[in-house]
Amino acid sequence: MNAESLYKRLQLSGVLVVAGLIVEVVTLYWAHPLAFVAFIVLGGTLVAAGTLLYLYSIVSH
């Protein structure tokens, strides 16, 4: 994988993690039974996808 391709993956990974973190922070202020579900299912999945993509990118580089 060349550097340009790595940078693109890092950027995509960053976008996923930022989106996940925003969802996680919003759910902390949401006093609702679904807040935890949204935190894990939406926020957790986005963060996991972002970090896994990042790890895959640096391992395959």
Added chain:
Amino acid sequence: MTLLDAGIVALALTTIALILLVVLRPGLTAERGGKMLAFIALFISPVAATWVGTTSHIEHSKTTSFCLSCHEMTPYGRSLRIADGDYLPAGHFQNNRLRREEACYTCHTTYTMFGGVRAKMQGMQHVFVHYLGTIPEKIELYNPYSNRECLHCHEGARSFEDLEDHADIREEIASGDTSCIECHDVVHDVENLGELEMWEGRTE
């Protein structure tokens, strides 16, 4: 907002700032310092924020206000204010025999190794039933109430140990052959809430 929540927000915002730096200037990662920065921003910090966030949500799910946020629980919450100490939940709640902000959880968790996890799994099941299932007309416990939950606090307490009525059946209580609820049998009584006097004292 708790201190824990403030910490998570600070961690998340710091992480987002670091990620933006990496995303906007990816060339930084060509150097050793940039690689470390990317590892912290894209792995360590997000995982830490998610871990601490999960802890915060779990702690929040123990609160009385969280349990009562489903309308099915409203009468049970109201029963905590029955102006009669013989009503078990009301007596405990109004006399600070438990932390009011964790009143439901304190009595309805299971005091075993994985009791907390089990309570959370059942909570998730309740959320599922609330939105997608059929809510039963009468809400009942999954299992008969165990003496273990009462003894978690009362065992060793003078008010429990010194009472003659308890001394006579000490072994039966410990073994569960005699349920605490057999004698202390006035519990939530939600069917008759409308006829009962309520205590409107301060609970915050």
